[in-house]
Amino acid sequence: MNTSTVEIIILIIHFLFFIYACTAIASYIILAMISSKETIEYMKKNSFVNYKEILSSTISPSITIIAPAYNESLNIIENVRSLLSSHYVNYDVVIVNDGSKDDSLEKMIVAYDLVKVDFLINQQIPTKPIRAGVFKSTNPAFEKLTVVDKVNGGKADALNMGLNISKSDYVACIDVDCLLLENSLQKMIKPFLEVTDKTVIATGGVIRIANSCIIKDGKLLDVNFPKKLIEKAQILEYIRAFLLGRMAWSRLNGLLVISGAFGLFNKKVAIEVGGYDTNTVGEDMELIVRMRRYMEETKQKYKVAYIPDPLCWTEAPDNYKIFISQRNRWTRGTIETLRMHRKVAFNPKYKSLGLLSYPYWLLYERLAPVIEVIGIIYFIILAALNEVRWDYALAFIILAYLFAVLFSIVAIFSEELTYHQYKKKGTGFKLIMISLLEPFVLHPFILYAAIRGNIDYYFNKKKKWGEMTRKGMATS
Template sequence: MIDYFSTFLTWFEYFILVFMLSYILFFLVLAVSSYLAIDKNLRLKYDLPKDLMLKSNQVLGISVVVPAYNEGDIIVDNLKSFLSLQYPKFEVIVVNDGSEDETLDKLIKNFDLKKVDFYYDEKVKTRRVLGHYKSTNPVYDKLLVVDKINGGSKADASNAGVNSSRYPIFLCTDMDCILKNDTLTKLVLPFMVEKKRVIATGAGIRISNNCKIKEGTIEEVRFPKKMFPRFQELEYVRSFLFGRMAWSRMNALLLVSGALGMFDKKIFFEAGGYWNESFGEDFELITRMRKLMHDKKEKFAIRYIAESLCWTEVPSTTKLFVTQRSRWGRGLVQTLKVHRKMFFNPKYATTGILTFPFFVFFEFLVPILELLGVIIILCSLIFLEVNYDFMLYLLLAVFLFFQSITLISILIDEFIFKNYNNLKEILILIIMSIIEPLIYHPINTFSYLRGYWLFFTRKQPKWGDMKRNGSLTLDLNS
C-alpha cells in the first residue's frame, strides 16, 4: 500500500509541477497582453471627443437599469446621483423588486411619482409587474420606476427593467454603486466607434468601504480600514488590470461585472436575457451572448475600460465574504456545466479553445487541486518521507511570481490612476500582498469549495437574503 501511495505521490508531484508551470506561463501571456491593452486604451483617441458627445443628440440612447430590494435607507440620495450622470440621452429605470420596507413609498414621495399607463413588452419572462411610475416634476423626467412582485433574484428584476427600457443600449448596476459622472460616455464609446459589433463593455470597479460619501456621490476616496476590504482592494486591482484587460485585448472576455455592465439590448434579448436560475447571472449571460454570436457567425467584441468607473461596498466580515464567494463558486461550476459543450469546441473560436478551458483548468480546478495537495501532504507526513525541498521550491516560485504580478499591478494602478492618497496606503497594500497567501487565499479557496459543494446539495437562496454592511447595501448575489 505504501509503495502504491509513493508512486502516486511521485506522479502527483510531476503533475503539479507541469500544471503550475503552465499556470505561470499563461499568466505571463496575460500580463503582456494586459500591458499592451492598457497602453492602447490610454493612447487611443476616438473620433468622437467627450465634449462633442455631451452636446450631441445623435449619440446612442442608454437605459440605466437599477434593481432595488429594501433599499429605503439609501435610495433617494443614490438615485439622485444616477440621475445626475453626464450624458445627453439616457433614462434611469429603478425596479422595485417587491421591497418590504419603505423603498417604494420614499420613491413616490421624494420624486413626485404617479402611476401611469405603460406599454410593457415582456420579451423576457419575469414575475408579474404591478405598475410603472413617472414623475410629475420635469426635473425627474428621465426617471421610470417599475414596481413588481419579488422574483427571488437580481436577474428577474433586471429583466423587468430591460423589458421596460426604450433605448438600444442599457447599463445594469446596483443601487449601492457609486458611478463616476462620465461613466456612460466612456462605456458607450466602443459601441459607437468599433468596426466590430460591440455587445458588452465593462470597466474597473473599486471599493467604497470607508470612502466619504454624501448624497450618493464620493467626496473623498479613502483606503479601507478593515482587513477583508483591504485584501479585496488588492484582488480587484490585480484582477481588473492583469485579468480582464488582457482578455479584452484578445477579445475573449467571459465576465463583465454585474455591478457595472453595458449591453446591446437586441443581442441581450436574442440570448434570452438574464437567467433567473443562475447563481452568477453576469458570468452566465456573457457566456451565452458569446455563444449566440458564434452560432450566428457574426463578428463581435466585448471591451473593457482600464479606468475605474464604479465604487461598491464589499464584505467586511468573514461570514459575509464566505457567503458571497460561495455563491460565486456555485455560479462558476453551474455556468461551466450548463455550457460544457463549448469546451475545446473550435466552433466557438477563442471562447471555446482558450477562455472556457482557462476557466475549467485554472478557475475551477485550482481550489480542488489545492485541497487535494493539502490532503496528500498530510498523508505523506504520516506514511512517507516528504520531499520538502521540492515542495518549498515550488511554493516559493509560485509565491514570488504572483507577488511580482501583484506589485506590478499596484505600481501601474498608482502610476496611471493615482487612487491612493499617500505612500503609506501603497505600503499597506504591499504588506497585505505578502500575507495574502496565509490568510485571505485559504479562506477564499474554502469559500469556492463550499460553493461547489452547495451547488450539488442546496437550492438557490432568495435575493432577499442580502445583508446590510455599513451605510450601503451589500448585494451578496453580485
C-alpha cells in the same frame, strides 16, 4: 497491482500537479504582459479625448440604466440620485423594485414626486408581473426616472423587466448601490460606436471598492484606503483582477464575465438571446457566455469590450461572514454557467470561446480551488507518512509565496502608472504590506468559500442565495 505500478501512477500524478502549477504561473505572466500592452495602448488612445465636450448632445445613442432594488430602503434615495447625475444626455434610469418588503417604493414616491402612469410593456422576456405599477416623476428635474414595482423574482428577473421596459438601444445593468462617475456612460458607450467591422455586444467596467471613501449626495468626494485587512486585501485583489486579468482577456476578445455590478449591453442582442437566466446565481456570467455563443452560432462577428477606467464604486463586504457567502455564490455561479454551456468546451466551432476562454475558466478558475485542496490533503498525507522532504517543500512554498507577492506588486505598479487612485502619502507602504499579507488574510478564505460553494452546489441544491447585507454607504 504491484508497487511499481502504484509508483508510476503517483509519479504521473506528481507530474500533472507540477505541469498545472507551471502553466498557471505561465498564464499569469502571459496575461500580465498582454494586459500591459493593451493598457499602454488604451492610455495613449484616450489621453486626449475630452469626454466633457463630446456626447452631450442628443445625436448620441440612447442608454437605459437598469438598477434592480430589493429591500434597499436605507440608501435608495441617495443611490437613485447618484444614478440621475450622469453627464450623458440621452439616457434614462429604470429602478426595478423587485418586491421589496420594506418602504423603498414609498420613500421614492415621496422623494421624487412619483405618480403612477399607464405604461405599455412589450413583454419580450417573460417575467413576474407588475405589482403596484409603473411610476414617473411629476418634477421635470427627475424626468429621466422610471420606477417599476413588481412581484419578487430575483435579480435576473428584475433585470429582465428592465430590458422589457427600456426603449433605448443600449442598457446599463448595475447594482443600485453602485456609485457611477458622471462621465461613465460616455466612456462605456465608446467601444460600441468605435468598432466598424463587428458588433460589440457588451462592455464591462472596472469595479472599485468604496469602503472608507467619502461620498456625499451620490458623488465621490475623496478616495481613502480602508483600515480593515479584509477590505484592503480585496482592493488589491480587484486591482489585480481588473488591471492585469480582464484587460488581457479583453485584448484576446475572450472575456467571459462582465461584473454584474456594472456592464453595458446591446439591448437587441440581450433580448434575442432571451435575457438573464433566472435559474442561476451567476446570471451576469451566464448572460455573456450565452450572448457569445449566440453570436458564434449565428456566425456574426462580435466583441466584448472592457474599459479599465475607475468608473463604478461599490461597497465590498467588510466582514468574513458576508465575504464568504459572496464568494460561495460566485463559485456556484461559475459552476452553473460552465455546466450549462459545456457544449462549448474544446469545440472548434466556437473558436477562441471554445478553445481558449472556456478551457481556461474551467481549469484555472473553476477547478483551481479543488486542485489546491487536493494538493493540500495529499501533502498532509505525505507529511503524516513522513514522506516529505521538508527542505524541498519549503523552497517551493517560499517561491510560490514570492511569486504571489511579486505579481501583486506588479499590479500595484500598473495602478500607479495609470489611474493612481490612492494618492495619499503612506498608502504606498500600506499597499506593499497588504501584498505581503494577502496570501494569509484573504486567500484561505477565498479557498474555503470556493470549496463550500462546490459542496453546496453538489450536495445542498436547495441552498438559497446568500443575501448580501450591506452596510450603509459612508456619508459625511
